[in-house]
Amino acid sequence: MRRFLIGGRSFEEGSQELQGVLPQAYEQKLRPQCQCKDPPVPMYIAQVDGQYLVKRMPLTGRDHETGCSSFEPPYELSGLGPLIGNAIQIDAASGSSLLKLDFSLSKRGSRASAAQPSPPAESVRNEAKKLSLRALLHYLWDTGELTEWTALWSGKRGWARVRASLVNAASQMNVRGAPLSDILFVPEAFHQEDKEGIAARRAAALAGAKASGSGPRKLMLAVAEVKDFDAARDGQKILVRHLPFPFMIEGGTWRRLNARFETELELWRSSKEFHLLMIATFGISGAGIATVDEIALMVVNENWIPFESVEEHRLLEKLSGRRRKSVKGLRFNLAADQPIASITLPQERSGPVAMYIVPAGASNDYETALADLKESRPEMIPWVWRVAEGDMPRLP
Template sequence: MRHYLIGEQAWDESAPEFQGCLERAYAQKLRPLCQCKNPPVPMYIARLDGQYLVKRMPLTGGAHDGACPSYEPPYELSGLGPLIGNAIQIDAASGSSVLKLDFSLSKRGARASAAEASQASESVRNEAKKLSLRAVLHYLWDTGELTEWMSLWTGKRGWGRVRASLIDAAGQMNVRGEPLSNILFVPEAFHQEDKEGIAARRAAALAGAQASGPGPRKLMVAVAEVKEFAAARDGQKILVRHLPFPFMIEANAWRRLSAKYETELELWGTGDALHLIMIATFGISDAGIASVEEIALMVVNENWIPFESVHEQRLLEKLASWRRKSVKGLRFNLSRDQPVVSVTLAAERPGPVAMYIVPAGAGEDYEAALAELIKTRPEMTPWIWRIAEGDMPKLPWP
């Protein structure tokens, strides 16, 4: 249970009047202070699905006590580390961030650029200086706290909650002089009783992607759950949930996508409860066709936690029933031959546990990089599963 100082009054988050307090504080732009440590840690108030929530400021999770629900693992252990101060610049006063992107938000010239952009979206050459499209998806997921899980949330995280978290996260990010939320499109969960209202809001949200005469065309960024891929006359149709129209992707870009994300597509096909998330830049033609310029994919489990192998999936299944919080680490721009923390168990005693999964083909360079990563955070207990040595080791609790 968290305790906050808001203005000059102390609050317990379980208090019946707490929502009313947050609504007033939100209107007055007051910043709650989490009292898990002394001095207390500044936080902010978000409005999601009509409710007011206290959320941590970017990069302040490590300032909270390990037992506090707002604790966040050190970003140096994930692919976020090389990006902070380079591709991601944080304003400590406001908590907002400025993102530098390695993909275009406008389109000029022939459609062939889509295939080229799709091929370059995970380039290691820009791993510290600019964000790939996949890295932006990871940053949205991480900032939206969708990498976190505890068993108390079972059955409470659906697409509506995911969408609200992504939009709130995007509101804290700025790209090329404007909030990312201005150009981010996340489909609203469909409800038959609000069909007309949803259609009107969707049309307003997509207005920025419409073709508007000669010159470069502005693109938007979509994050959505893929329902299926279907053959089209010249390429593929990407059908996504909660949308009445497909996204079109040309044949060359589709072939590159299938090759680059072969692992994600293979994992997605192993279980009906899994979700495939796409992030794509897109525009809408005069004919009303939504066409993808660049795209990246990510597979998540039934709790919307990302994973990149069956071994990580098994680990997440083990942790799903745990009543304390686990946090999934993400790669951002890093390639698969670079180690990152798989999961962090924040509330363990005497200190947090950093869980690593070493792939079967890992060599000496990988092991050396892993040893260096562990050395950077000596306060964290490492748990290592080397796939080549056999089944999952004993987990760090009875």
């Protein structure tokens, strides 16, 4: 059980005493400190779903003891490694992230017209210097701790919790001199009894995306769950859960989207349990039509954990019933032919485990890169599933 130092006093996680001081500490912007180590590790207080939670500062997971629930696997094992210090710069004093983006947040013309979706990861330029649209979604998911799972959370992670985690994560990020949360729109879970309140908050949140006057148009970012796609007169409509209106996407962009995200769409369509997430820049015309400018997709399982292959999903299923935490590694800007730790198990009794899935047909270069990755973090016990050699090996 973690203990936190707040204002010179020590509190046990989950205690009524801690819950009593968190609201005031939140208002006073006091920074809790995790006592898993000496000196203790700074953390921060977040308000999620009306509750006050103590959460780790971005990229400080490695500073905690491996047995602490705030411990996080080394970011070098995922696509996050090349971005730290370049596309993602952390302010040590505040814990906030300064992000450099590889896509535009403005559009010339009287309306936002759909452009090409995010370029394939294989052709991303200056991948260590800027975040692609997909990489930003991965960073939001990672910072919001939505890559983590334990069986203790079963049935407790719905869209409301996902949304709160994303909004809270965005509040810790800055883009071009302003908080990312100022331009990020994540639909609220719909409740009939609060229909009018939700509509009012939605209108206020979308005000920045509406066309006004001439000159470059400001775009906003949307993260939402795709409900379905439907044909439109010129292109497609993206139907989004918890929203009464669709996002329009131009026909050429729709065709490129299907080609670029063929795997994600195929996985999503294979099971009703899976969710398809979109991140998009968009604007709203004078007629009130929301139109996508650039878009990327990500498929997640029933627990909202991202995966990129049938094998990864099988491994996540095997691990989902365990009480000890698992953490999904994300690719960010990295291409599919570059290895990452698919999942890490930070709380195993024998030591933290890094789990690698080697796809069938992996090249010699892939194997060499994998060997280098394992050697770079010798404290992580490697577990390797070579798909071409047969079924999943025995779990740790």
